[in-house]
Amino acid sequence: xxxxxxxxxxxxxxxxxxxxxxxxxxxxxxxxxxxxxxxxxxxxxxxxxxxxxxxxxxxxxxxxxxxxxxxxxxxxxxxxxxxxxxxxxxxxxxxxxxxxxxxxxxxxxxxxxxxxxxxxxxxxxxxxxxxxxxxxxxxxxxxxx
Amino acid sequence: xxxxxxxxxxxxxxxxxxxxxxxxxxxxxxxxxxxxxxxxxxxxxxxxxxxxxxxxxxxxxxxxxxxxxxxxxxxxxxxxxxxxxxxxxxxxxxxxxxxxxxxxxxxxxxxxxxxxxxxxxxxxxxxxxxxxxxxxxxxx
Numbered sequence: 001x002x003x004x005x006x007x008x009x010x011x012x013x014x015x016x017x018x019x020x021x022x023x024x025x026x027x028x029x030x031x032x033x034x035x036x037x038x039x040x041x042x043x044x045x046x047x048x049x050x051x052x053x054x055x056x057x058x059x060x061x062x063x064x065x066x067x068x069x070x071x072x073x074x075x076x077x078x079x080x081x082x083x084x085x086x087x088x089x090x091x092x093x094x095x096x097x098x099x100x101x102x103x104x105x106x107x108x109x110x111x112x113x114x115x116x117x118x119x120x121x122x123x124x125x126x127x128x129x130x131x132x133x134x135x136x137x138x139x140x141x142x143x144x145x
Numbered sequence: 146x147x148x149x150x151x152x153x154x155x156x157x158x159x160x161x162x163x164x165x166x167x168x169x170x171x172x173x174x175x176x177x178x179x180x181x182x183x184x185x186x187x188x189x190x191x192x193x194x195x196x197x198x199x200x201x202x203x204x205x206x207x208x209x210x211x212x213x214x215x216x217x218x219x220x221x222x223x224x225x226x227x228x229x230x231x232x233x234x235x236x237x238x239x240x241x242x243x244x245x246x247x248x249x250x251x252x253x254x255x256x257x258x259x260x261x262x263x264x265x266x267x268x269x270x271x272x273x274x275x276x277x278x279x280x281x282x283x284x285x
Contacts, residue, residue: 006174
């Protein structure tokens with residue numbers, strides 16, 4: 001029995017959710033950024049999650065079927081949303097085209113806020129899982145009291 | 146055997162239960178960690194029936210016999226130790242658009258239930274040892 005793999009799995013999820021939260025912050029911060037080093041307006045960024053087997057332990061090979069099934073989560077890549085920019089009419093804007101239209105980032109602030117609540121709730125669920133693992137491990141020590 | 150009477154199979158059953166519940170917690174943690182991973186299907190450990198069968202001495206999984214004259218293993222602590230449980234897929238009834246079938250509420254409640262049953266087993270085991278200690282020391 002090892003609660004440490006449960007804690008490692010939850011920790012991997014906490015770090016993945018934090019990455020996601022950073023990207024959401026970046027999207028919100030740049031919701032009106034029309035200039036980027038690559039040129040053009042800012043493009044919305046999103047994390048791609050992947051379930052990966054827990055590795056790096058010799059004992060893994062000797063584990064039972066139940067422990068071979070556990071998966072941690074990692075951010076495999078960060079993708080840019082390729083959907084078209086939001087076109088806004090603002091002739092006074094320095095980046096406006098001759099017709100007076102500006103290409104704004106393809107960030108929908110409301111969607112980002114909803115995504116942020118989702119990331120925060122998942123983070124909390126994983127914190128609870130770590131707390132539970134900890135209290136179960138400590139409870140086992142009470143046997144010898 | 147007096148030693149058998151003293152320790153009986155209670156300790157075996159409880160420790161096996163604690164072990165399997167720890168494994169169950171690992172799986173639930175894995176499900177919660179992957180609550181946002183596309184195409185992830187949650188998994189659960191089922192062992193209750195198998196453990197009960199092993200306790201009653203008519204195990205659902207007997208030692209494999211490759212010859213009709215082999216005597217199947219059954220009863221006693223041996224089969225309780227061999228209970229491993231089965232890992233099954235437990236997808237939600239309505240998977241999300243990305244193919245993720247984790248139901249966070251279900252997983253959280255399963256985690257809490259598992260923790261309570263784990264704590265109960267630990268507590269009973271502690272009491273069992275306390276009883277033995279009293280028996281060894283005698284009335285004081």
